[in-house]
Amino acid sequence: MGNEYPASSLQNPKSKIQNLVTGGGGFLGRYIVEQLLARGDDVTVFARGAYPELEALGARMVRGDVQDAEAVNRACAGMDVVFHVAARAGMWGPWDDFYGVNVTGTQNVIAACRANGVAKLIYTSSPSVIFDGMPQEGVDESYPYPTHYESYYPHTKAIAEQAVVAAHRGDTHGVPLLTVSLRPHLIIGPRDNHLLPGLLARAKTGLLPQVGDGTNKVDLTDVEDAARAHVLAADALAPGSPLDGPPGHGRVYFISQDEPVNLWAWIRALLRDLGLPEPRLRLSLKTARATGAVLETLHATLHRPGEPRLTRFIASELAQSHYYDISAAKRDFGYAPQRTMAEVTARVGRAVGGRR
Numbered sequence: 001m002g003n004e005y006p007a008s009s010l011q012n013p014k015s016k017i018q019n020l021v022t023g024g025g026g027f028l029g030r031y032i033v034e035q036l037l038a039r040g041d042d043v044t045v046f047a048r049g050a051y052p053e054l055e056a057l058g059a060r061m062v063r064g065d066v067q068d069a070e071a072v073n074r075a076c077a078g079m080d081v082v083f084h085v086a087a088r089a090g091m092w093g094p095w096d097d098f099y100g101v102n103v104t105g106t107q108n109v110i111a112a113c114r115a116n117g118v119a120k121l122i123y124t125s126s127p128s129v130i131f132d133g134m135p136q137e138g139v140d141e142s143y144p145y146p147t148h149y150e151s152y153y154p155h156t157k158a159i160a161e162q163a164v165v166a167a168h169r170g171d172t173h174g175v176p177l178l179t180v181s182l183r184p185h186l187i188i189g190p191r192d193n194h195l196l197p198g199l200l201a202r203a204k205t206g207l208l209p210q211v212g213d214g215t216n217k218v219d220l221t222d223v224e225d226a227a228r229a230h231v232l233a234a235d236a237l238a239p240g241s242p243l244d245g246p247p248g249h250g251r252v253y254f255i256s257q258d259e260p261v262n263l264w265a266w267i268r269a270l271l272r273d274l275g276l277p278e279p280r281l282r283l284s285l286k287t288a289r290a291t292g293a294v295l296e297t298l299h300a301t302l303h304r305p306g307e308p309r310l311t312r313f314i315a316s317e318l319a320q321s322h323y324y325d326i327s328a329a330k331r332d333f334g335y336a337p338q339r340t341m342a343e344v345t346a347r348v349g350r351a352v353g354g355r356r
Contacts, residue, residue: 016042019234020079022066022109023086024059025051027192028124028184031227032083033059039231046075047086066105069112076112081120081234084109084164089194091151091314092299092307102156103163110167113177122234123164123181127219127254127324128154133316135216140325141252151313161252168250178237179250182229185324188344189223190351200352203271207309209281211288212319214264219256219323222337222344229255229335236333243332253329259341260323266345273349288315 019036023029024045036043037058044060045051055061064071066086076082088101106123113121130136131154132146145162149155161181168179188196202208233253237243243251268278283291292315295308329335339347 016040018042018044018078018080019083020044020046020075020081021083021085022046022072022075022105023084025049025054026085027194028187028223028226029083029085030054030191031189031223032085032230033057035224035227035231044075044079046072066108067100069108072105072108073112073115076109076116076118079113079116079118081122082109082113082118083122083124083230083234085124085230087124087157089153090307091153091311092296093152095152098152098156099159102153103159106160106163110163110170110177114167114170117175118177119175120234120237121164121167121177121179122230122237123161123179124230125161125164125181125183125252126154126157127183127185127322128317129158129161129183131313131317131322133313133320135321137217137321137323138325141254141328149313150316151311154313165250165252166248168245169247176239176247178239178244180233180237180243181250181252182226182233182255182329183252183324184221184226184229184255185219185322187221187223187226188348190347192223192348192351196348196352199267200271200274200276202309203276203279206277206280208279209283209288209310210264210279210318211283211315212264212285214262214282216263216319216321217260217323218263218321219258219260220266220341220344221256222339222347225257225337225339226255228338229253229329229333232333232335233329241332251328251332253332253335254324254326255329255335256324256326257337257339257341257344258326259337260321261341263318270345270349274353283315285315285319288319291315 024033025047046062062075164179169176289312292310292312299308
């Protein structure tokens with residue numbers, strides 16, 4: 001097994017390791033790019049936008065859309081490792097938008113890796129791919145995919161993850177493609193442009209209700225630790241390693257700070273520190289889901305712009321516990337959080353409070 005890769009695929013003596021990061025200009029992707037550059041790797045960023053600040057750090061920019069198979073194929077040429085981070089996030093929108101980016105885009109990346117003899121594919125997945133609306137307390141990677149999804153995001157991410165898992169050890173012109181999928185949970189940190197900004201914007205309007213009885217616990221993940229997990233997994237992914245499953249069975253791993261917090265106590269403390277109003281309205285999960293169903297119907301039938309203020313999926317996420325066992329990531333590639341949740345929270349507070 002140790003001779004399946006040509007030397008250039010793992011450590012080219014004539015050049016640095018060549019990394020491609022799709023979505024490298026995004027929240028998580030940028031941290032992956034920065035960490036790879038900081039240790040001296042060559043990095044190419046494939047993204048729809050321009051990011052001169054990354055070019056200034058030494059990254060090579062290639063503009064394109066993951067839905068464009070030819071553009072993805074060109075970007076993967078000469079790469080040793082591909083980090084596929086690009087995704088269509090959000091909890092509302094047309095099915096075709098989510099499917100096009102998350103599924104077709106991932107299929108294009110897999111095909112391009114195979115066509116170009118790429119050795120390793122690291123895929124950014126999400127724990128939401130297994131969220132079934134029920135409490136998930138310390139579950140591991142053996143937990144099954146649900147039979148029904150209430151949001152297009154986890155549904156399409158699950159389809160994409162399964163494609164990456166199935167692509168493991170697929171033939172790439174004599175070089176087997178090794179794949180691994182990481183599931184970082186609720187990533188937060190400086191430069192977050194999605195999760196916390198949305199929550200804080202809702203809190204400022206006084207329209208953030210507490211859903212559930214306030215006892216549910218959730219995992220959060222520091223963005224730098226999430227990025228480091230990707231780099232560690234890429235380094236450890238090799239023939240015969242613990243990450244190397246049988247053909248068609250790529251490994252998946254949960255990633256978090258391994259320190260679940262009481263969600264609503266954490267939100268309330270953060271809001272107090274920022275001088276923002278805490279939730280006054282409290283909704284039971286049953287009431288919140290019923291409200292979400294009505295709002296989803298109104299948005300769909302009236303073609304309203306934006307996202308509903310509440311959906312069934314979000315209601316369940318806000319009321320139920322969802323935290324995960326990360327012992328496999330610790331064991332197989334040495335992942336361990338570098339910050340405590342107290343440190344992560346303080347850092348987030350400084351960032352969103354403009355005191356970075």
